[in-house]
Amino acid sequence: MARNRQAAGWRAIGSLRGVAIPALLLALWEAGAALGVVPEDTMSRPSAIAVAGWRALWDGSLVLATIQTFQCALIGLALAAMIAIASGVLIGLLPALEAVVGPTLDAIRPVPAVAIIPLALLIYGFGVRMEVLVVTFACVWPILIVAVSAVRGMEPRLMDIARTLEMSLAARLWRIVLPAVLARIAVGVRVSAGIALVVAVTVEIVLNPQGLGYSLTVAAQSLHPDLMWAELLWVGLTGWAFNRLLTMIDRRWLWRFHAWAGA
């Protein structure tokens, strides 16, 4: 017990250690601004940033922008996951199919997602749909690649079992293939989740008048560096929280699908 408590104490100090550098930087920053060393027209002082952030949170503008950005990122990610898992499983199971669609996919894949922003604008105009389209395009690839290789790397024995039990195609997919590849696909989804946020914010900064990216641009262009900094930190914080959430889902719900489950 005593040792446990001691260990917990060390852990607490350990996690505090990680906060030391940001805290020190903030203190230096604030002091620098107060002394006039740090230019306040670009590097607002931390206290001003905190006030601006608090205000933006309170009047709802930051919350609205966050909802808009995450709406596009999540819809795009979900669409990408569905498309990529379905086609990835199909390509993985049918090597003949890869010979047909592989070269086409390889040709499309290197196109930078931001390069299709003009195209998306032509198709849908401003709004949620064009942003979702760009996010989906960007998010498909990591999941698709992981899905194909996961299906390829499946234990062949599992298919023998499915065949011996005379499983239907649907049963094979649902009871054997998907559970066997789920853990690896989840990794692809987490990679794509990061990309989804990056792309959503990029589309908003470049073009689409909504969400966190647009707020950032407006704050900077209307010479409100304090608000811009607050939003910047907020974007980082929400992205981090989103990633943590996905990691938690993976640990809590998907652990049994990892190859080492129970071992």
Place this chain on the structure above:
Amino acid sequence: MIPNALQVRQLSMSFGTHLVLDRIDLDVSDGEFLSVVGASGCGKTTLLRLLAGLIVPTAGEMVALGRPISGPSRERAIVFQDYSRSLLPWRRVWTNVALAYEVRGVPYKERRGRAYALLERMGLGAVGEYFPGQLSGGMQQRVQIARCLAQEPRVMLMDEPFGALDALTRQSLQDEIARLAAQQRVTVVFITHDLEEAIYLGDRVVALSPNPGRVAEIVRLELPRPRHQLTTREDPAFLGARHRLFNLLVGP
């Protein structure tokens, strides 16, 4: 007249130009326990996969229970040697066993009951809620056997099922499988490279010679059942068969 459980005529299998099995003839009667021995690389596993219907022969005929083998069937269960790769690691022990019931649409409560009944019989009643990775090798192999029994097969095809287990676990599983085969009246084709195991379990032992795999000899065993790990292995008939097969497979 009861048809033979398995009937194999002039069965050949080659992979590319490599001839693995050469004109195998074999009859396995209903309820028989047939052991197949042979050095590694003589096509034992290929023979079993052919009988399971998982691969298609280059030439020859196979008939199971009066019907030609055209593909895998629930009637023929296969127990693999590497138990750890042959269970679904994301499923609990009992849902692994219940897989066959699930595929047939047995309702949840009933399949749970039946899976647990099988697990009880295999001495696994206490670990039904575990995941396979949490069990020892011997227990995992028991789970795999239970899963195969759940598909209610007429024929069990076993591919060196106890090869990776320690000697004590192996012996207790040998007795268990002999008991189960007798109880269920299931036909067993049991592949092993362990001569004594083949004799101890089998009604007959088929010895395969390598390169390409051919039936070298079939020995019928007149050993009383139930068999006993000590007395059966000391039986003159056991020793006689062992001598004969040893000379055949390893050389005098």
